[in-house]
Amino acid sequence: xxxxxxxxxxxxxxxxxxxxxxxxxxxxxxxxxxxxxxxxxxxxxxxxxxxxxxxxxxxxxxxxxxxxxxxxxxxxxxxxxxxxxxxxxxxxxxxxxxxxxxxxxxxxxxxxxxxxxxxxxxxxxxxxxxxxxxxxxxxxxxxxxxxxxxxxxxxxxxxxxxxxxxxxxxxxxxxxxxxxxxxxxxxxxxxxxxxxxxxxxxxxxxxxxxxxxxxxxxxxxxxxxxxxxxxxxxxxxxxxxxxxxxxxxxxxxxxxxxxxxxxxxxxxxxxxxxxxxxxxx
Amino acid sequence: xxxxxxxxxxxxxxxxxxxxxxxxxxxxxxxxxxxxxxxxxxxxxxxxxxxxxxxxxxxxxxxxxxxxxxxxxxxxxxxxxxxxxxxxxxxxxxxxxxxxxxxxxxxxxxxxxxxxxxxxxxxxxxxxxxxxxxxxxxxxxxxxxxxxxxxxxxxxxxxxxxxxxxxxxxxxxxxxxxxxxxxxxxxxxxxxxxxxxxxxxxxxxxxxxxxxxxxxxxxxxxxxxxxxxxxxxxxxxxxxxxxxxxxxxxxxxxxxxxxxxxxxxxxxxxxxxxxxxxxxxxxxxxxxxxxxxxxxxxxxx
Numbered sequence: 139x140x141x142x143x144x145x146x147x148x149x150x151x152x153x154x155x156x157x158x159x160x161x162x163x164x165x166x167x168x169x170x171x172x173x174x175x176x177x178x179x180x181x182x183x184x185x186x187x188x189x190x191x192x193x194x195x196x197x198x199x200x201x202x203x204x205x206x207x208x209x210x211x212x213x214x215x216x217x218x219x220x221x222x223x224x225x226x227x228x229x230x231x232x233x234x235x236x237x238x239x240x241x242x243x244x245x246x247x248x249x250x251x252x253x254x255x256x257x258x259x260x261x262x263x264x265x266x267x268x269x270x271x272x273x274x275x276x277x278x279x280x281x282x283x284x285x286x287x288x289x290x291x292x293x294x295x296x297x298x299x300x301x302x303x304x305x306x307x308x309x310x311x312x313x314x315x316x317x318x319x320x321x322x323x324x325x326x327x328x329x330x331x332x333x334x335x336x337x338x339x340x341x342x343x344x345x346x347x348x349x350x351x352x353x354x355x356x357x358x359x360x361x362x363x364x365x366x367x368x369x370x371x372x373x374x375x376x377x378x379x380x381x382x383x384x385x386x387x388x389x390x391x392x393x394x395x396x397x398x399x400x401x402x403x404x405x406x407x408x409x410x411x412x413x414x415x416x417x418x419x
Numbered sequence: 420x421x422x423x424x425x426x427x428x429x430x431x432x433x434x435x436x437x438x439x440x441x442x443x444x445x446x447x448x449x450x451x452x453x454x455x456x457x458x459x460x461x462x463x464x465x466x467x468x469x470x471x472x473x474x475x476x477x478x479x480x481x482x483x484x485x486x487x488x489x490x491x492x493x494x495x496x497x498x499x500x501x502x503x504x505x506x507x508x509x510x511x512x513x514x515x516x517x518x519x520x521x522x523x524x525x526x527x528x529x530x531x532x533x534x535x536x537x538x539x540x541x542x543x544x545x546x547x548x549x550x551x552x553x554x555x556x557x558x559x560x561x562x563x564x565x566x567x568x569x570x571x572x573x574x575x576x577x578x579x580x581x582x583x584x585x586x587x588x589x590x591x592x593x594x595x596x597x598x599x600x601x602x603x604x605x606x607x608x609x610x611x612x613x614x615x616x617x618x619x620x621x622x623x624x625x626x627x628x629x630x631x632x633x634x635x636x637x638x639x640x641x642x643x644x645x646x647x648x649x650x651x652x653x654x655x656x657x658x659x660x661x662x663x664x665x666x667x668x669x670x671x672x673x674x675x676x677x678x679x680x681x682x683x684x685x686x687x688x689x690x691x692x693x694x695x696x697x698x699x700x701x702x703x704x705x706x707x708x709x710x711x712x713x714x715x716x717x718x719x720x
Binding site: 146147149150153154156157158159160161162163164165167168170171172174175223226227229230231233234239240242243245246247248249250251252253254255256257258260261263264265284287291315316317320341344345346347348351352355372375376379380387390391394397398401402405409 | 440
């Protein structure tokens with residue numbers, strides 16, 4: 139009897155050990171990727187890496203200025219498109235929980251969340267590239283914005299759901315019109331939640347490559363024209379990583395380092411905001 | 420004060436209010452239109468191939484744009500192989516993380532550390548995973564293949580599945596953790612009071628209780644794996660032949676679109692690729708909706 143109990147406790151302890159082991163094994167690939175990228179990439183980064191554009195194979199001193207600028211433009215415009223629409227849709231969903239339109243709208247957002255990024259790339263290609271007969275940074279931004287929308291809508295809706303009704307009712311009791319209650323009371327209350335949702339969305343699309351393949355397309359030169367093809371960091375990494383040249387691999391490693399740091403910083407910032415204001419996401 | 424407030428009351432303000440409400444409704448309608456038009460665009464643009472090749476396109480065995488032969492079977496098989504292999508590889512890890520965070524260590528620095536690690540794994544862009552896999556993992560796989568005495572491509576289904584497994588672990592893990600946290604403590608305490616060990620509580624209470632939700636979590640991870648493009652494209656080897664083993668190179672639906680979309684010069688060719696996108700869209704949407712419905716049912720019970 140005693141042995142039996144000891145055996146069962148033993149099994150339980152061994153199982154806990156195995157679970158802990160398997161759980162922490164996930165850190166292996168993470169550390170391996172971060173270590174390898176930083177080890178190879180950091181040495182490639184210097185001042186000219188930020189200011190130059192890629193040089194042809196065989197010439198030294200190429201940089202990724204075109205991709206950095208392009209990525210900033212494309213992601214910034216995508217954010218400008220997605221954030222207002224996403225927040226407004228989130229407001230609608232949290233204010234009209236039961237209406238028929240809210241049901242369909244929520245379903246649409248769920249569907250968009252599940253669409254593979256490459257498929258969004260195809261669709262935007264037909265909407266904005268084929269009709270204008272040229273690849274453009276703007277179409278890339280639209281594709282990324284479609285990917286950001288679900289994240290922003292969901293986080294806004296979830297945050298605003300938590301805001302207690304009496305606060306809103308207090309606003310109404312003072313005679314505030316509906317839009318002022320939303321703009322002056324509800325949104326400020328949920329600000330941190332909405333902000334971290336938006337940052338999360340930016341972090342998610344900052345490294346997206348697939349939807350840009352057929353939209354922003356890439357450009358070996360610095361471009362400031364949103365209506366023309368533009369390079370971006372993930373695109374540059376993909377194109378140069380799959381090339382056979384060592385110089386281009388070096389560029390891709392440097393670009394990977396910067397992209398990795400950028401994305402990780404965005405995630406850490408989001409975390410800090412969530413912690414600072416104690417938001418539950 | 421009161422008087423001025425009365426004086427400034429006007430229909431203008433009422434109008435502003437209803438305009439705001441209308442704007443919200445318009446945005447909500449735009450969401451629906453967006454989702455519908457994404458589907459319609461795919462459907463319309465894949466019409467030429469649907470008409471020319473018919474439904475048998477899906478199980479035609481050869482894909483050869485040069486001779487105008489389009490069969491999607493190699494890519495369907497490639498997609499299913501990589502996704503399911505990745506899913507199977509990921510299960511022990513995602514379950515372990517879910518159990519560890521949901522049951523063994525709910526709070527504390529170890530749990531916070533693991534949660535952060537999982538979040539970072541999800542945050543790393545897929546193109547970086549692909550690049551790393553191409554340079555670091557593929558040579559290792561090639562060595563392994565040499566030792567095993569099979570064809571030594573290095574790139575192929577196995578490499579793609581491995582990197583894909585890493586990428587999908589976070590989704591099932593974080594969902595599983597939330598599900599395990601939802602198990603009523605009365606149930607667990609009942610078992611403990613009868614003398615059950617922790618392992619027995621897990622096996623006989625927690626896992627059966629969360630089974631449907633965990634399945635949904637796997638389904639959602641599968642949806643992710645099916646649509647994942649970049650990392651897979653970089654290490655799968657891009658061959659349009661039907662893969663003969665898990666070591667041979669192949670192509671998934673997503674990777675063949677990524678590779679050939681900008682090269683497709685004929686209407687049927689392009690349209691055949693879009694039809695792949697349409698299939699991908701329908702499959703992932705159905706998987707997502709089913710998965711979310713199961714989880715919603717689970718959490719409302």
